[in-house]
Amino acid sequence: MTSRTKTYNTVVFNFFKTIAESFRPHWTASSVPEIDCARLIACGIRGVMLDLDNTLAPWRSPAIFPGVAEWIACAKGHGLRACILTNASNANRVRPIADHLDIPWVTRALKPLAGGYRRGMALLSTVPESTVMIGDMVLTDIIGANRLGLFTMLVEPKSTREALPARLVQRPLERLIGREARW
Ligand SMILES: [Mg+2]
Numbered sequence: 038m039t040s041r042t043k044t045y046n047t048v049v050f051n052f053f054k055t056i057a058e059s060f061r062p063h064w065t066a067s068s069v070p071e072i073d074c075a076r077l078i079a080c081g082i083r084g085v086m087l088d089l090d091n092t093l094a095p096w097r098s099p100a101i102f103p104g105v106a107e108w109i110a111c112a113k114g115h116g117l118r119a120c121i122l123t124n125a126s127n128a129n130r131v132r133p134i135a136d137h138l139d140i141p142w143v144t145r146a147l148k149p150l151a152g153g154y155r156r157g158m159a160l161l162s163t164v165p166e167s168t169v170m171i172g173d174m175v176l177t178d179i180i181g182a183n184r185l186g187l188f189t190m191l192v193e194p195k196s197t198r199e200a201l202p203a204r205l206v207q208r209p210l211e212r213l214i215g216r217e218a219r220w
Pocket residue numbers: 088089090091092172173174
């Protein structure tokens with residue numbers, strides 16, 4: 038193998054390694070209420086950004102999952118600041134949930150683009166190194182946050198009901214990528 042071929046192989050390997058790493062969450066949890074707030078604090082985290090659909094509440098539902106309100110209260114008790122970061126555009130649905138949890142919120146976040154995460158961190162007065170993004174979808178919640186240098190936590194989607202593009206495209210793609218990334 039020539040040195041030129043070796044260089045090419047290294048570049049290609051590093052390229053795919055970087056992509057695989059951007060898919061991989063730092064942590065996983067079965068659900069939000071299972072997350073250990075004390076551990077987040079011990080890791081230097083001060084701000085928590087939470088996806089809405091299938092993370093805090095069923096898709097399009099105004100009701101949150103059991104245990105979520107108690108977990109938010111526990112997080113606040115540990116000194117964590119929290120906000121909702123969702124791609125959903127219906128503020129009339131998001132506002133009552135956020136008000137109930139007494140946390141700020143960002144709609145139309147356009148995850149995985151960077152702007153929404155930055156708006157969330159501005160609300161929390163945190164930086165990427167002290168912020169964790171918690172969500173159920175790798176291709177939106179996790180990839181964008183990883184690229185910005187946030188901590189990331191993938192939770193299991195709590196319902197199979199979700200938007201058609203998510204069911205038909207994103208979830209099958211995630212299953213495919215997931216096998217390669219081995220998270
Ligand atoms: Mg979601």
